[in-house]
Amino acid sequence: MALPKRIIKETERLVSDPVPGITAVPHDDNLRYFDVTVDGPSQSPYEGGVFKLELFLPEEYPMVAPKVRFLTKIYHPNIDKLGRICLDVLKTNWSPALQIRTILLSVQALLGAPNPDDPLANDVAQRWKEDERAAISTAREWTKNYAHDAA
Amino acid sequence: MSDASDDFDDYDQGSEFDFDEESFGGSDYGDNEGFEEVKPESTKLKAYEVEHEVLSTAGIQQRQDSQIGQVAAILGLSRESVMVLLLYFKWNNDRLLEQYTEDPEVVLKKAGISADDDSNKKEYKIMSVVGFMCDICCEDRQGLETFALECDHRFCLDCYKQYVTQKIVDEGESRNIQCPGDSCSLVVNNEGIKLIVEDRVYKRYLTLLNRTFVQDHEHLRWCPAPNCEYAIRCDDVSAKDLKTVVPTVQCACGHRFCFGCGLSDHQPCICILVKKWIKKCEDDSETANWISANTKECPKCMATIEKNGGCNHMTCRKCKYEFCWICIGSWAEHGTSWYNCSRYDEKSGVEARDNQAKSRASLERYLHYYNRYANHEQSAKLDKDLYLRTEKKMTQLQSTSGMSWIEVQYLAQASAVLQQCRQTLKWTYAFAFYLEQNNQTHLFEDNQKDLEMAVEQLSELFEKPIQELAGLKVTVMDKTAYVNNRRQILLEDTAKGLHEGRWRYQVELK
Numbered sequence: 001m002a003l004p005k006r007i008i009k010e011t012e013r014l015v016s017d018p019v020p021g022i023t024a025v026p027h028d029d030n031l032r033y034f035d036v037t038v039d040g041p042s043q044s045p046y047e048g049g050v051f052k053l054e055l056f057l058p059e060e061y062p063m064v065a066p067k068v069r070f071l072t073k074i075y076h077p078n079i080d081k082l083g084r085i086c087l088d089v090l091k092t093n094w095s096p097a098l099q100i101r102t103i104l105l106s107v108q109a110l111l112g113a114p115n116p117d118d119p120l121a122n123d124v125a126q127r128w129k130e131d132e133r134a135a136i137s138t139a140r141e142w143t144k145n146y147a148h149d150a151a
Numbered sequence: 152m153s154d155a156s157d158d159f160d161d162y163d164q165g166s167e168f169d170f171d172e173e174s175f176g177g178s179d180y181g182d183n184e185g186f187e188e189v190k191p192e193s194t195k196l197k198a199y200e201v202e203h204e205v206l207s208t209a210g211i212q213q214r215q216d217s218q219i220g221q222v223a224a225i226l227g228l229s230r231e232s233v234m235v236l237l238l239y240f241k242w243n244n245d246r247l248l249e250q251y252t253e254d255p256e257v258v259l260k261k262a263g264i265s266a267d268d269d270s271n272k273k274e275y276k277i278m279s280v281v282g283f284m285c286d287i288c289c290e291d292r293q294g295l296e297t298f299a300l301e302c303d304h305r306f307c308l309d310c311y312k313q314y315v316t317q318k319i320v321d322e323g324e325s326r327n328i329q330c331p332g333d334s335c336s337l338v339v340n341n342e343g344i345k346l347i348v349e350d351r352v353y354k355r356y357l358t359l360l361n362r363t364f365v366q367d368h369e370h371l372r373w374c375p376a377p378n379c380e381y382a383i384r385c386d387d388v389s390a391k392d393l394k395t396v397v398p399t400v401q402c403a404c405g406h407r408f409c410f411g412c413g414l415s416d417h418q419p420c421i422c423i424l425v426k427k428w429i430k431k432c433e434d435d436s437e438t439a440n441w442i443s444a445n446t447k448e449c450p451k452c453m454a455t456i457e458k459n460g461g462c463n464h465m466t467c468r469k470c471k472y473e474f475c476w477i478c479i480g481s482w483a484e485h486g487t488s489w490y491n492c493s494r495y496d497e498k499s500g501v502e503a504r505d506n507q508a509k510s511r512a513s514l515e516r517y518l519h520y521y522n523r524y525a526n527h528e529q530s531a532k533l534d535k536d537l538y539l540r541t542e543k544k545m546t547q548l549q550s551t552s553g554m555s556w557i558e559v560q561y562l563a564q565a566s567a568v569l570q571q572c573r574q575t576l577k578w579t580y581a582f583a584f585y586l587e588q589n590n591q592t593h594l595f596e597d598n599q600k601d602l603e604m605a606v607e608q609l610s611e612l613f614e615k616p617i618q619e620l621a622g623l624k625v626t627v628m629d630k631t632a633y634v635n636n637r638r639q640i641l642l643e644d645t646a647k648g649l650h651e652g653r654w655r656y657q658v659e660l661k
Binding site for chain 2: 004005006008009010060062063093095096097098102
């Protein structure tokens with residue numbers, strides 16, 4: 001099946017005008033499947049880490065949101081063990097006017113601003129609320145252990 | 152049928168006991184032809200009835216329109232905007248008006264209406280724009296049709312249509328279809344949707360609107376019968392009245408149900424007790440039966456114990472009390488006569504058996520009511536089957552006896568009354584289970600007994616062979632009227648009792 005114009009344009013633009021700190025490369029055999037990397041934002045416990053994600057554009061895209069998942073292990077209250085992400089624009093607040101690049105920017109922003117009040121990983125969120133310093137240091141440690149040999 | 156029974160409405164509670172079956176059964180049905188004179192009374196509601204109205208789809212639509220028109224006149228906004236506002240406020244006029252008068256701008260914004268709405272309102276238009284590229288599909292060919300709301304988030308018509316169609320058809324959304332633009336909360340209103348989507352989808356949208364309209368309204372409820380499309384309006388009953396009324400309504404499809412909880416007709420039992428009862432039955436009935444048959448309670452801590460083998464020297468696992476399974480007395484009193492209990496009169500044994508009896512009695516009491524409740528449920532099914540079989544035979548009878556279709560309808564009526572009475576009786580048992588024992592309750596139980604006897608007699612008539620049944624037409628009709636009358640007396644009295652707060656319950660109503 002032919003790839004919709006929208007996806008072709010988006011892919012082209014991701015290559016020609018890349019977003020700083022983010023890469024998204026489609027697979028040769030499936031142009032709807034992207035290998036993604038996101039740099040941890042500065043002044044966050046994820047700083048210095050490079051996180052691998054996968055992104056898939058479903059048949060109905062852009063009427064429905066892309067599916068995004070972390071592949072790199074990460075200690076974050078809104079991302080669970082399987083790498084699933086709790087982010088409004090990926091769910092209810094998805095708008096067809098949003099794009100791959102805007103979504104990935106939102107993901108990056110989520111790393112800079114964890115929200116333990118709307119948790120996906122309950123244990124992490126609880127620790128985050130009870131002892132933020134310890135939680136942040138664990139996040140930093142995980143970043144060092146799992147997000148450094150990437151890229 | 153209901154007309155015939157109106158004859159007996161003049162009965163008051165005091166004299167009803169003088170009434171015996173003779174005087175009633177003996178009266179020729181033909182005498183009842185004089186019912187015209189009491190007819191005006193039949194339009195008056197009985198104590199157990201509530202005023203209600205059946206609304207068809209068109210009727211619901213009409214009520215929606217009139218509510219929109221009314222609010223539009225007050226606020227001076229367009230009908231489209233008022234509809235969005237009402238959807239946002241779940242069709243609650245008062246809340247809308249109150250908040251709107253306080254701060255119209257905030258309310259408009261929250262509901263998703265552009266603030267400069269009505270003053271310089273442009274009509275929605277599908278148009279093509281030079282040099283336009285759709286942000287959704289990236290199409291940019293010339294003459295591309297596009298659409299946008301007041302927010303000017305413009306997309307091509309195809310994408311807009313696909314987006315709105317998906318919201319309506321796949322997600323079943325009608326209340327809050329927002330502009331597809333990123334974080335724009337403007338709502339696509341009725342006018343916009345009609346302009347964009349296909350007729351088929353627009354119809355679906357209207358259906359969904361009707362659905363939310365009924366769901367949101369406190370005084371509207373869908374008829375729960377399968378495939379029924381009617382809604383019921385009942386203005387007089389609100390949730391806080393349900394302790395004193397059983398608002399039973401009848402839909403145009405024939406289904407009778409409770410407006411308060413949506414369950415099938417459960418008069419005379421109030422909703423709260425119905426819920427308690429159903430829960431109790433789900434939890435307890437089978438278990439209680441088994442416990443009653445197979446266990447005894449530890450005389451000390453009342454833990455329920457099943458004896459699954461071994462000797463009669465029991466040691467309660469919970470409180471370590473030692474007792475004899477046969478006499479329930481303390482084992483210590485048995486001395487050396489182990490494994491062979493012949494001691495009946497020891498003190499501890501007698502006391503223990505008393506306690507045991509009490510706990511058994513409460514179980515037995517529940518089972519008493521439950522069995523009768525379940526029995527009527529079962530009997531109603533059997534009666535119905537029997538009627539269906541009889542009906543078949545009746546059709547044959549018509550051809551042999553020359554009776555017309557109209558003439559055999561008395562059986563259908565009798566069957567319907569029987570069904571209804573069994574339904575009522577069923578719930579009288581649930582109701583009685585929760586009633587305290589006092590004089591009022593005794594009166595209730597008398598009424599219940601009278602109805603039950605009448606019902607069983609009518610039910611018995613049904614079982615007669617078909618040849619005999621044809622000759623019993625008058626008897627069946629008389630009995631039907633009598634049974635129905637007994638039902639009305641019972642319901643009337645219970646409803647009055649509810650209203651007057653005459654009933655005392657064994658449980659707290661919450």
